[in-house]
Amino acid sequence: MAVEAETIARFRDGDPEAVRAVYREYGRLVYSVAHRALGSRELAEDAAQQTFVQAWRAASSFDPGRELGPWLATIARRVAIDIHRREQRREHDHLDDAAPTERALIAEPPDIERTFEAWELRRALDDLPPDERELVELNHLQGLTHTEIAERLGVPVGTVKSRSFRAHRRLAARLGHLRESTGREPNEPTIRTDG
Amino acid sequence: MNSDDDRISYLAGDPAGDLDADEQAELDEFRALLADPSLWVEPAIDLEARIVSAIAAEAQPPVTARPPAKVINLDARRRRVGRIGGIVAAVAAAAIVVVALAVVRQDGDQGTEVALAPTQLVPGASGSARVFAESSGLRIELNATGLPRRDGGLYYQAWLKDAAGNLVPIGTFHDGDHVTLWAGVALADFPTLTVTEEQADNDQGSSGRRVLLGTVETK
Numbered sequence: 247m248a249v250e251a252e253t254i255a256r257f258r259d260g261d262p263e264a265v266r267a268v269y270r271e272y273g274r275l276v277y278s279v280a281h282r283a284l285g286s287r288e289l290a291e292d293a294a295q296q297t298f299v300q301a302w303r304a305a306s307s308f309d310p311g312r313e314l315g316p317w318l319a320t321i322a323r324r325v326a327i328d329i330h331r332r333e334q335r336r337e338h339d340h341l342d343d344a345a346p347t348e349r350a351l352i353a354e355p356p357d358i359e360r361t362f363e364a365w366e367l368r369r370a371l372d373d374l375p376p377d378e379r380e381l382v383e384l385n386h387l388q389g390l391t392h393t394e395i396a397e398r399l400g401v402p403v404g405t406v407k408s409r410s411f412r413a414h415r416r417l418a419a420r421l422g423h424l425r426e427s428t429g430r431e432p433n434e435p436t437i438r439t440d441g
Numbered sequence: 442m443n444s445d446d447d448r449i450s451y452l453a454g455d456p457a458g459d460l461d462a463d464e465q466a467e468l469d470e471f472r473a474l475l476a477d478p479s480l481w482v483e484p485a486i487d488l489e490a491r492i493v494s495a496i497a498a499e500a501q502p503p504v505t506a507r508p509p510a511k512v513i514n515l516d517a518r519r520r521r522v523g524r525i526g527g528i529v530a531a532v533a534a535a536a537i538v539v540v541a542l543a544v545v546r547q548d549g550d551q552g553t554e555v556a557l558a559p560t561q562l563v564p565g566a567s568g569s570a571r572v573f574a575e576s577s578g579l580r581i582e583l584n585a586t587g588l589p590r591r592d593g594g595l596y597y598q599a600w601l602k603d604a605a606g607n608l609v610p611i612g613t614f615h616d617g618d619h620v621t622l623w624a625g626v627a628l629a630d631f632p633t634l635t636v637t638e639e640q641a642d643n644d645q646g647s648s649g650r651r652v653l654l655g656t657v658e659t660k
Contacts, residue, residue: 260500262493269489277488282479291488291649296606298492299499325606332607333646367474371481385454386475392454414453418445421471 251310258305269298272315276322278368283326284333293329297322319365370420378413385410487562491651494560498654552582555634557653562638563588568617568653570634579624585617585636585653594641597652601631608647613639632657 249257249271256264273294280293300321301308308317371379384390384398392410396403447458448468457465474480557568568585583599591597592615599622600608609631612622617636624631636653 260496262497265493265496266489269492273484273489273492277484278479278482281482282477285479286646287482287485288644288646288649290482291485291491292606292647294484294488295492295495295649299495302496302499328605363470364474364477364480367471368480382475383481386472387478387481389476410453411449414449417471418449418452 249314254305254308254310254314257302258308260302265298265302268301268314272318273298274372275315275365275368276318279319279322279365280326282364283323284330289329289333290326293322293325296325296329300325315365315369366420367417370417373420374413374416378409378416381406381409382413382417485649487560487650490562491560491649494558494654498558498656553628553657555655555657557583557585557634557636557655559587559653560651562650563652566617566652568636570622570655572628572657577623579626579628581611581622581624581634583617583620583622583636585620588617588636588652590616591638596639596641598637598639598647600635600637600647601626601628602633602635603631607631608635610645628657 249268253264253267257268276297277290277294280297281287281290284290284293297318301318304321308314371382374382381395381399384395385392390398392403392406395410396406399406444459447460448464451457451460451465452468452471454472460468552571552573555570555572557570559566566585566587568583568588570581570583573580573582581599588597596613596615597617598613599611599620601611601624602608609624609626611624612620614620633654633656635651635655637647638650638652639648
């Protein structure tokens with residue numbers, strides 16, 4: 247997943263087609279990062295918009311040799327923190343009345359440190375074939391069993407199981423990459439697959 | 442089944458098998474992420490257009506009219522009105538080609554004019570606002586056309602926005618014909634005027650669904 251240097255150069259110039267190209271490549275990922283930090287569709291959209299505007303303003307300082315995604319994720323994280331703080335201030339105009347554990351006094355949104363894990367996982371999900379992605383969504387997001395998924399999709403349970411194993415093998419390969427690239431695990435990834 | 446297969450199966454929701462507690466905990470983190478709705482959520486369809494419009498608005502340099510005349514007499518005023526007419530015509534022409542272009546004209550007691558450009562949500566909309574400094578705050582006279590009337594718990598809301606994205610609500614209305622708004626902040630600090638679609642849902646924040654946008658050049 248990458249945007250060509252020529253597109254980035256046109257993005258820097260504000261070329262609408264280049265802006266659309268960058269958004270289509272990274273928009274859902276930026277939005278996912280913002281939503282994870284803010285927990286609100288509206289605030290996440292506001293954050294995503296601010297992220298791309300700030301990226302455009304700062305594009306002249308971006309090294310075309312780097313990958314654009316992590317750079318955008320960093321901006322999205324910072325924007326989300328700013329919006330989170332703003333919203334907390336708005337909800338608690340009188341901080342003297344707030345308890346010490348009040349969220350308004352906490353600088354960081356919840357789970358923000360896991361932003362990059364979610365980012366990588368979202369990329370992995372987006373790379374799955376549609377039928378496998380749907381199955382993973384039914385399994386994890388909706389909490390359905392293999393039998394329930396088979397009924398929902400109208401396919402044999404055996405098909406669901408084999409498709410599920412294949413999908414999770416692909417994800418596992420990406421998760422192994424995640425642990426390696428973020429330095430969370432200094433050793434070789436323990437999941438080795440051909441996915 | 443080897444260890445990798447055990448881990449993949451556990452990730453897919455099968456029993457842990459021979460996996461030790463550390464391996465389970467590690468995979469549980471990813472299972473928790475996979476079950477997080479934020480991972481799956483999709484942005485609004487119009488978000489792309491809003492981002493393109495916002496960048497286009499900033500990418501285009503604002504058009505600023507000449508400074509106000511210091512000596513006022515009838516002849517000068519007539520000449521100025523003529524010049525202003527020319528400027529307005531130029532602005533109207535520019536607004537056709539620029540997605541979101543803000544125009545400011547400061548003319549003494551005539552206030553500061555802000556041209557409002559549409560977004561992809563209501564591309565046929567247009568409008569302008571004139572900002573007057575009163576002792577109680579900023580009085581903003583807004584006129585917009587092409588916005589469908591919103592009733593029954595639906596309405597428009599106008600905002601002033603600063604460079605950091607902080608929003609100050611300045612009023613709500615059903616349609617854009619002769620709307621008076623009030624603001625208790627300085628235009629120099631909050632130079633962007635936006636209008637959004639809202640609904641009475643007890644959410645005081647902006648929906649982000651902007652229908653008009655303009656930025657004041659305060660230099």
